[in-house]
Amino acid sequence: MNDNPLEILSPKECTIRILELSGVAFEPAIAADLWLNILKHKWLLSEKLERDVGLRTACIDFLENLEQVPDENTNPPRGNFLKEMGAQTISGDLWDTISDSQPPKQLVQRRIIQPLMEEGLSLKHGVVPPKAIVFFGPPGTGKTHFVKAIAGVLSWRYIEVVPSMLMADGVEKIGANLRNVMEEARNLNEVVLFIDEFEEIAGSRDMADRIDKSITNEFLKQIPLLKERQNKILLVCATNYIRDLDAAMLRPGRFDCIIPVGGLDNDGRATILRHYLSKLNTGQVDLNSLVKMTSGFTPADIEYLFQQVAHYAFEQELASKNDFLVTTETFIHVAPTVQPSLSREVLEEFEKDRISYARV
Ligand SMILES: Nc1ncnc2c1ncn2[C@@H]1O[C@H](COP(=O)(O)OP(=O)(O)OP(=O)(O)O)[C@@H](O)[C@H]1O
Ligand SMILES: [Mg+2]
Known part of the structure; x- marks a missing residue:
């Protein structure tokens, strides 16, 4: 797949795009390709018509104003770095x-x-x-x-x-x-x-x-x-x-x-619970019960609990061939299989670290 949209543009389309987007910041790699296309076009046209169609002015402008160009924009491989690093x-x-x-x-x-x-x-x-x-x-x-x-x-x-x-x-x-x-x-x-x-x-x-x-x-x-x-x-x-x-x-x-x-307080857990509930096929679910059930849970524990519940619901429906709705009871059934990560010992050690190292 071609992931640089400018590679497929003709010089004319490139110019139209610049006019449309004039003043808009481009990705350095895209900008480099864009200007390269235009310069190539100016050069080819100059050769064909045997007269300068702005290539000389563009080159002089480039040389005279090079210092004013921010360093990060003069080095196209930076776009590659972003890509390489999976930005x-x-x-x-x-x-x-x-x-x-x-x-x-x-x-x-x-x-x-x-x-x-x-x-x-x-x-x-x-x-x-x-x-x-x-x-x-x-x-x-x-x-x-x-x-x-x-x-x-x-x-x-x-x-x-x-x-x-x-x-x-x-x-x-x-x-x-x-x-x-x-x-x-x-x-x-x-x-x-x-x-x-x-x-x-x-x-x-x-x-x-x-x-x-x-x-x-x-x-x-x-x-x-x-x-x-x-x-x-x-x-x-x-x-x-x-x-x-x-x-x-x-x-x-x-x-x-x-x-x-x-750790998360009740509100923090409720927000995450709501987020994951929205992805399930639910019937009656009492959020407050879930909040109580998940004391000491990290977001990762909550995510894991929901994966377990989702699997459970899937298997139930596969076996019964009837629409299975996740309810509070489903969570009561599945939750004991997930242990909260934030035990008292973990929280005590974290509190010591907070006192010794936090600087905000
Ligand atoms: N507010 C949130 N809402 C929904 N999901 C969340 C939220 N916070 C974290 N998660 C999910 O919980 C899981 C654990 O979170 P995350 O990976 O950020 O923890 P971590 O502190 O970086 O863990 P580790 O120390 O193991 O790297 C992730 O899958 C993340 O998507
Ligand atoms: Mg992490």
Whole structure:
């Protein structure tokens, strides 16, 4: 499939498109192709007519104004980098699947989204919009979901880096691959760069071997380089093991915020339950009973519960050949097979981490 729409346009169609979209920001890779097409056309026409049809003016203009062109737009392979890294566009609706009461939604709204969206006001009051943040918390609490939702609400692209991607060329190359990714990433604009399982590349150097230490050192070097740039990029790192991170990584000045992502309250669970209920073939379901039944559940546990319920309903209907409606009783029957992840011990440890590490 041809995924660059400009490759199939004739020079005339290209020109019409430019006129229509004049002033609209293009993806760098698309813009590069677009102008290449036009220049090619000018050149071919000049050759054919044996007179200059604007090629000379375009070239002189290019040479004279090269410095004024933002760096990120002069390097078309950047589009390839976005592609290589699997950059995604996330729907703004994802933000609404998170209840206002679910920590840290309001905090993220105040500290991250508003300063990034209200640039003028931030500047006026000397608020420095965040460039690098950390999310930490037990597995399945919704850290990745939050990061995607932030990208969606900002209308920025989302790029996810997992340490295993950096290991593709062997352990010795992790540092170099990390440097390459960070060098490319810091030239991007309007991108949320998400590094999951952050402890893998930023673990404490006290316990680490030579390679691990060099990776952590590389990352320590990369954060200030990213932060000094003026472009719109938000680095978000997530970990389940905040205690394992190198102390230097967590010092003020590196990350703007270190944000705990913990358990859900009743409202938080109700919002997620409603979301997953809408995907089932339901009869009478009492939401309050479900909220009570799912105390200590993470979003991942809730999702798993709904998968179990969906399978159960499917099998019931397959066997009986009658329309099977999921009711409160179905949940009462299935819920005991799913254990809540947030036991008292897990929550106590998380609370200790929150006190020791959170910085918002
Ligand atoms: N507010 C929400 N509404 C609906 N589904 C959600 C919500 N938050 C999280 N989920 C779902 O719950 C699952 C777990 O969430 P997520 O992967 O974000 O957790 P996590 O904290 O990143 O987990 P891990 O630490 O294992 O990486 C995902 O499938 C996600 O889509
Ligand atoms: Mg995750």
